[in-house]
Amino acid sequence: MNDGSARLYTSSEMSRADGNAQELGIPGGVLMERAGAGMAREILARFGGERPNVLVLAGGGNNGGDGFVIARELHRAGHEVRVAATKRDLSGDPKVNLDAVLNLGVPVHDPESLKELLEGTDLIVDALLGTGFSGEVREREAALIRTLNDAGAATVSVDIPSGVDGSTGEVHGEAVRADLTLCAHAVKVGCAVSPGKDHAGEVVTVGIGLPEEAERDIEPALVLTDARSLRGSIPRLSGESHKYSAGAVLVLAGSRTVTGASVLSVEGAQRAGCGIVFLAVPESVAPALDLRLTEALIYGLPEDGEGHPAPEALEVVLEKAGRASAVVAGPGIGIGDAQRRLLEGLLRLVELPVLLDADALTNLAGTDAVARRSAPTVLTPHAGELGRLLGVGAGEVTAHRLRSATEAAERNGCTVLLKGGDTLVAQGGRPTSVNTSGTVALATAGTGDVLSGVIGALLSRGMDPYEAARAGAWAHGRAAGLWLDATGWPAESLIATDLLDWLPRAIGELL
Ligand SMILES: NC(=O)C1=CN([C@@H]2O[C@H](COP(=O)(O)OP(=O)(O)OC[C@H]3O[C@@H](n4cnc5c(N)ncnc54)[C@H](OP(=O)(O)O)[C@@H]3O)[C@@H](O)[C@H]2O)[C@@H](O)CC1
Numbered sequence: 001m002n003d004g005s006a007r008l009y010t011s012s013e014m015s016r017a018d019g020n021a022q023e024l025g026i027p028g029g030v031l032m033e034r035a036g037a038g039m040a041r042e043i044l045a046r047f048g049g050e051r052p053n054v055l056v057l058a059g060g061g062n063n064g065g066d067g068f069v070i071a072r073e074l075h076r077a078g079h080e081v082r083v084a085a086t087k088r089d090l091s092g093d094p095k096v097n098l099d100a101v102l103n104l105g106v107p108v109h110d111p112e113s114l115k116e117l118l119e120g121t122d123l124i125v126d127a128l129l130g131t132g133f134s135g136e137v138r139e140r141e142a143a144l145i146r147t148l149n150d151a152g153a154a155t156v157s158v159d160i161p162s163g164v165d166g167s168t169g170e171v172h173g174e175a176v177r178a179d180l181t182l183c184a185h186a187v188k189v190g191c192a193v194s195p196g197k198d199h200a201g202e203v204v205t206v207g208i209g210l211p212e213e214a215e216r217d218i219e220p221a222l223v224l225t226d227a228r229s230l231r232g233s234i235p236r237l238s239g240e241s242h243k244y245s246a247g248a249v250l251v252l253a254g255s256r257t258v259t260g261a262s263v264l265s266v267e268g269a270q271r272a273g274c275g276i277v278f279l280a281v282p283e284s285v286a287p288a289l290d291l292r293l294t295e296a297l298i299y300g301l302p303e304d305g306e307g308h309p310a311p312e313a314l315e316v317v318l319e320k321a322g323r324a325s326a327v328v329a330g331p332g333i334g335i336g337d338a339q340r341r342l343l344e345g346l347l348r349l350v351e352l353p354v355l356l357d358a359d360a361l362t363n364l365a366g367t368d369a370v371a372r373r374s375a376p377t378v379l380t381p382h383a384g385e386l387g388r389l390l391g392v393g394a395g396e397v398t399a400h401r402l403r404s405a406t407e408a409a410e411r412n413g414c415t416v417l418l419k420g421g422d423t424l425v426a427q428g429g430r431p432t433s434v435n436t437s438g439t440v441a442l443a444t445a446g447t448g449d450v451l452s453g454v455i456g457a458l459l460s461r462g463m464d465p466y467e468a469a470r471a472g473a474w475a476h477g478r479a480a481g482l483w484l485d486a487t488g489w490p491a492e493s494l495i496a497t498d499l500l501d502w503l504p505r506a507i508g509e510l511l
């Protein structure tokens, strides 16, 4: 499938494209030449004016080969360039390019002297390990990476920061912290998915003249979510629309002590353009929310003396679901047996698309309520909640984000949106999608509640769950970006309510 989304390449997809190019008569050396020369041009455009002293750290594979071409081109442009190479007995194109560097009189050193070489270096080019690397870096290379990171000079990584797994973004041990990563042909997965993304700095693609024919038979396992790939995917109102056909969302959120989550979820849904929102909350807080949420219909759920939903609450939820086209459940409902039973009943008896967030995920961890469902279900966990669903710690999810999201989607037969700076959307049979609009400003209370409402509204408007999750994540991040641009205020000052003002414009960019 390619719906126009920007491709992300895994290492094996890149080497297939490379193999196809060779079959088409384009030798690997030509691609290496184009990659290195293009990267050198990008470096000169950004740093050339400052006439930096450059050190290229080159490994023994083709990533190092790109590094030799960059060294040659920067030398040709009149820069002071030195190379530290981990291997001299090379073969193939890396050898050709090392020889050229030596013939031009560029000094090539052993990496044992890296620390001394870095004194007086303004710019580091990291060409140690590329897509041929995975797993854990050997100690010799790990020590070199530590030395590079300690040097504090501006660092440009070639194709992928050395030490990051290009196909997953995982880092086991040391990895270069780059200011800029120059990817040959296409962004590598490791530059888009955390923690690799956090090592890559700015990511720029450098064309290597790969013809379209070389990637025709490659179905990407991952894509980037951007406005271009989503445009036109959100259904519009037509002349015959009324408030129910425009999308009706039932929100099951909030509890006696937590009411803000329900407000944010409902208003997120309203701003994402559904026709009507029903909110089901414990009856003791319904009057207060009725005053606050002018345009929503509020229904009080029978509750016990502690404010937990009573068994009869399920009947009310089912009745209201009968008038809805999608359900959002979870924000602020609290954790407990009563909530779990209510959610299990909802999932068993309601055939509508359901989005489960926050406390709903924690309540349902360890149950098969989602896996048994055939109607569409979207889960929107952060790393801790996904860990609970998978029976592992949050740290395990953070270290293996891609694997964790896809595993949860496959086990439960549903759509999983894993929140983070690189929000991932995984669903069996679809390429995992990496959101591009995220910002650190979203790391604040309540933004997840808004997101649940936004995706709920898109589901209620008839969107496919995978597309609704991608579009919701993009619009949510974009709303934060628009707020940052408009106010010029620090990212730390955003509150979740601010997103509501900017969601309509963000959604508008996708229509
Ligand atoms: N494909 C294309 O179209 C194009 C690809 N291009 C470029 O090629 C790059 C891929 O090159 P690649 O495949 O040669 O591998 P690469 O990343 O240099 O790694 C091999 C080196 O890593 C080492 N090494 C491995 N594991 C290790 C470990 N655990 N710990 C430590 N070291 C380890 C391994 O050492 P060895 O095991 O051999 O001793 C060997 O020296 C790609 O990223 C891009 O830059 C461009 O030129 C344009 C076209």
Ligand SMILES: [K+]
Pocket: 063, 126, 127, 128, 129, 130, 157, 158, 159, 160, 161, 162
């Ligand atoms: K590299």
